[in-house]
Amino acid sequence: MGLEERRKREKENRKNAILKAARKLFFDKGFKHVTVESIARKAELSKGSVYLYFKSKEEIYTHILLSDIDKFHKTVAGLLEEGLNASDKLMSLANTYAGFFINDRELFRIMMNYMLNINHMNLPEEIDRQIVTATNKTANIIEEIFHMGIESGEFPPYIDLRQKRNAIWGLLNGTISLHLFTGSEEKREERILATIKTGVNTFLRGMRTPSGKGV
Numbered sequence: 001m002g003l004e005e006r007r008k009r010e011k012e013n014r015k016n017a018i019l020k021a022a023r024k025l026f027f028d029k030g031f032k033h034v035t036v037e038s039i040a041r042k043a044e045l046s047k048g049s050v051y052l053y054f055k056s057k058e059e060i061y062t063h064i065l066l067s068d069i070d071k072f073h074k075t076v077a078g079l080l081e082e083g084l085n086a087s088d089k090l091m092s093l094a095n096t097y098a099g100f101f102i103n104d105r106e107l108f109r110i111m112m113n114y115m116l117n118i119n120h121m122n123l124p125e126e127i128d129r130q131i132v133t134a135t136n137k138t139a140n141i142i143e144e145i146f147h148m149g150i151e152s153g154e155f156p157p158y159i160d161l162r163q164k165r166n167a168i169w170g171l172l173n174g175t176i177s178l179h180l181f182t183g184s185e186e187k188r189e190e191r192i193l194a195t196i197k198t199g200v201n202t203f204l205r206g207m208r209t210p211s212g213k214g215v
Contacts, residue, residue, distance in 0.1 A: 011053075014043075014045060014049065014053070015053045017043045017044070017045065018039060018040075018043045018045065018049075018050055018053060018054065018060065019060065019063065019064060020043070021039050021042035021043035022034070022039045022042075022043075022057075022060045022061070022064060023064050023106055023107075023110070024042065024106065025038060025039060025042055026061060026064070026106075026110050026113070027105075027106040027109050027110060030113055030117075031057075031061060031113060031114070031117070031121055032117075032121070034057060035057065036050055036051070036056070036057050036060075039057070039060065058123050058124060058127055059127075061110075061123075062123075062127045062130060062131060064107075064110065065107075065110065065111065065114065065131055065134065065135075066130060066131065066134050068104070068107045069111075069134045069135060069137070070134070072097070072100050072138070073137055073138070075096060075100065076093060076096055076097075076138075076141065079092060079093055079096070079141070080141065080144060080145070080148070085149070085152065085154055086145050086146065086148045086149030086152060086154050086155065087149070087154065087204050089145045089148070090142070090145050090146075090168065090200060090204070091197070091200055091201075093138075093141060093142065093145065094168070094172055094196050094197075094200050095193060095196070095197075097138065097172050098172065098175070098176060098192050098193055098196050099189075099193075101176055101180065102176075102180070102188070102189050102192060105180055105181070108176060108177075108180060109181075111135065112173070112177060114131060114135075115135070138169070139165055139166070139169050140165075142164075142165045142168050142169060143161050143162065143164075143165040146159065146161050146164050146165065147161060155207060156207065159207060164207070167203065168200070168203065171196070171199045171200065171203065172196060175192060175195045175196050175199065176192060178195075179191050179192045179195065180192065
C-alpha cells in the first residue's frame with residue numbers, strides 16, 4: 001500500500017470513527033446535549049481533528065441522517081417498478097421500512113428525535129430543508145403507491161392521497177416507536193411486523209373498491 005493510499009484510508013477511518021461516535025451520542029442523549037467536544041472524546045480524537053472533517057455538530061447530525069436515509073431509499077428504489085398490485089407494493093414497503101429500523105434502532109430514534117423537536121433544534125434553514133426533503137421521500141413513495149392503486153381501479157378515485165399517505169406513515173412510525181425499545185427482545189421483530197401487517201391490511205380493506213383485489 002502506497003503512502004497516499006494509506007493516508008486516504010486513515011482519513012476515512014477517522015471520519016467513520018467520528019460518525020460512529022456521534023451516532024451513539026445522539027441516540028443516547030439527543031441532539032441538544034451532544035457537543036463537538038463530547039463527540040471527539042467518544043471517538044478518541046482531538047476536537048480539532050473533528051473540525052478537519054466537519055464544520056459543526058449540525059453538519060455531523062445532517063450527514064448521519066441524510067446518508068442513512070439514503071441507504072433506505074436505495075433498498076426500495078425498485079419497488080414501484082415491481083409487478084405487484086398497489087396493496088402488495090404498500091405491504092412490501094411497510095415490511096421493508098420496519099425491517100430497516102429494526103436493524104438500525106439508533107437511526108430510528110435519531111430520526112424521531114428530529115421530527116419531534118424540529119422547532120427546538122435551531123438547525124440552519126438549509127439543513128432543515130435537506131433533512132425534511134429526505135425524510136419526505138418515503139412518504140412520497142407511499143402517496144405514489146396510492147396513486148397507482150387509483151389508476152388501476154384498485155382504490156376509489158375520490159380518496160385524499162395526502163391524508164392516506166400520512167395515515168400509513170403514522171401507522172408505521174407509531175408501531176415501531178411502540179415496540180422497538182420495549183418488551184421481549186426475541187419477539188420484538190415478530191411483534192412489530194405482525195402489528196404492521198394487521199394495521200395495513202385493515203386500512204386497505206376499509207378503502208378498497210368492491211372490484212379491487214383482496215389482500
